Amino acid sequence: MTEQLPPGPRGRLLRGNRPDYEADRLGFLLRCHEDYGDIWSFDDSTVVIGAPDAVHEILGRTNGDYLAEVNFFAGGFADGGFVDGGDMAGAAHLAEVWMTARRKVSRGFHRKVVTAHAGRLIGMLDERLERTAGRPVDVQPLMANISGCMVADFCFGGEGAELVETVDSLVAAGTSIVSAARILPRWLPVARHRRFVSARRELKAQFGEIIEQRRARPAPDSPRDLLDVLLAAPDLSPHQIQELLRVTLLASHGVPGAALAWCVRELSFRPDIRLRIEVEAEAWEAREAPPELSELPYTEAFVKEILRAYPPTWLLGRTARRRVRIGEWTLPPGHEIMFSPYLVHRDPRWWNEPGKIDPQRWLGEKVPHTPHAYFPFGAGPRVCLGAHLGMMQLTLVTSWLVRHYEIDVEEPGTVPANGSALLAPRALRASFAVRDHTATASPH
Template sequence: MFGNTEEYDRDRNGFLERCHSEYGDVFSFDARTIVVSSPDQVHALLTRTNKDFLAENSPLAGRVDTERMAADAELWTTTRRAGWQGLHRRVAQAHAERLREVFFKTVGDGEMDVLATMTDFFGRATADFCLSADAEGVPETLAENVAAIDPLSRDSLQLPPWWPSRRVRRFARSRKRLLALMSDIVRRRRQAGDPSAQDLLSVLLASGDRELSDLQIERFLRGIMLAALGVPATAFTWIVYELTTRPDVLARLEAEAASAGDVPVVEELPYTEAFVKEVLRLWPPTWLIGRTVRRETELDGWRLKTGDQVLFSLYRLHRDPRWWSDPDRLVPERWLEPHVAPVRHTYLPFGAGPRVCVGTQLGMMQLTLATFWLVSYMDLARPQETAIVPDFSGLLVPRDLRVRSRRKAARQSA
């Protein structure tokens, strides 16, 4: 009755790896789902999104209405076009100045659950970038929404929205609260008409193409903040893990940080940026990506019907020995050699095509600066040197990672 689902849920990555080894770059998961693995297949899937494929990310089951999904995608694209402007240097630098304060309010001395701490930090950081002074209460409401989504995303069998389940009701309530909060903030900001705020909301309200509706802005901001909460928090948890296991890498990061100012631009931290890129290669938080077929089409010879699903594992793509040398080892230097560029379409931590992550630049800036501040000002140690087990049930996270952090007596000087 459930096909491969039970075996897949026992070991998601292991199941996909075994199937790829046995069946090759394309195999059928069930009657309506295929899995692809080659860079060209993945690239075609992503670049044809919004045309032949649609990005659907609801944690609940429901009738596949591809035309509604297409209309939603068009609204998202329109809003996103205006939102790109929100990542220009003036807004980004104003956010970077505030980000340092947020970091040191969140990360202090003592033992910490790394994922929980970083979820708190990136929730506050993203709310600041999107809403600046109007972010009061948003990080907590965001965290509540993410916590409600998590148990639903860990189960391959999706529940319909009418299902009499505590988990479904919790998700519906948290989503409603977040949208209501966003609606109130957008309405108040539009009425105030304050052009001085240096954040994403001000850019969206001042869009020159055509006025975006409040509903478009609310949904766009919610989507941005949800994506920018769990994903960078998970990525930074892996960064902390690698910092506590690779003293050679940590020493080089500290040496680079010693000659930088308090809020450097990313270009001043080439090794730190390379380290972040390499962590995203080894441990991509969104390790499994899917698309829904919008209309009958073909992908690398496979006939697909409307409503079918196509999946690919970013984790497997990033570690495929056909495309990467020493694929399972952290090697930041591979990003510092201009002649050792990765094979095309084999490195996609932020996706590609029309639905490439709108926060790519923002995410890299936040991760790079947070790494810089961490190695500059904090000493880290694992209280127990136990093996960390990757958890593939939702986002790819290091299960139960805890560290002790202690403020350095004095920041290193050049």
């Protein structure tokens, strides 16, 4: 079977398509999709796919015909450096380690732990918002900090707060590597690589200290967080526990915060949506525990719609593990396949009025899209393990924000043309003041 690569833009002499892509990533991908169709070549080693069925098939065959991109935030590196992304055997080994981790860490996503986390969630949110004292702030960094605290709490309970700053440093160091105009070998001891390795070692040391302190205390009657669950598992070594926690903490970093920033932005444009959410938020009244998601259907639908229109993880990738065929094209081993939830979620072939923010589309009897055209959390064997947890966090926080805060958006922000690792609104500023909600809202 001979490799047959699809056509694509030729790009500039010696520099290819990267300058045009870097100038306007989303716009460049959209233009090429319009010019070349649902599968086209970005360069000699990368194709981009826009058809939901093809994307779904590739995601479903991950760990078999395809490998997920090496994510060194979530384990694709060693203490002494980074795993070479071109090493297929090493990447395959990482895939197996990752899947083993997923199977074991899934034990932590059970009802008791999620319920305990939900009970602490709002206290964390209020505490962070109180620090702003009602002053205008940059929303995305604020929400990123809040979401980091949420994930750390799920993993470590109250002991996780001290980790957030180190995680921020690690992610910032990693982002500077993947966003650099010139990609250097990962083993090269340049400043950005040293910062990354240093932050990773600091996080590992903090993990070890928390785990040892927890081991020294009597086990609780019921697990309060993911660490309790993992410590109770008889077949996990201290190293495995540490790696599983690191994977969970880092893989979730920033995504809920970006989604919450989009929620704030859209609510500033849509008082009709805000009012529907406020009425529904009365489910919180006179309750010690947060409401179930089933009590907040419209709020959950709004969150789903935000994840459709502005998926924080806007670009995904896989690597062909062996020679594969996609449509009429044959790709060699090692070829990269990229696809964008953002573009698929906004394609009018798969959605009715995709440019419109309409939570109601999720409340009808029929699925509001062509099969496989909605994947904000990915799909297949590598689907986001915390998808349900993330929906719970986003829905409860959005409901509480609307019910208990006056949100005054000073600068509405813009949709970034240059999506980086996460898609988040640029220059969004707002203030959050505790509101008097003694009067009952009315939808009429």
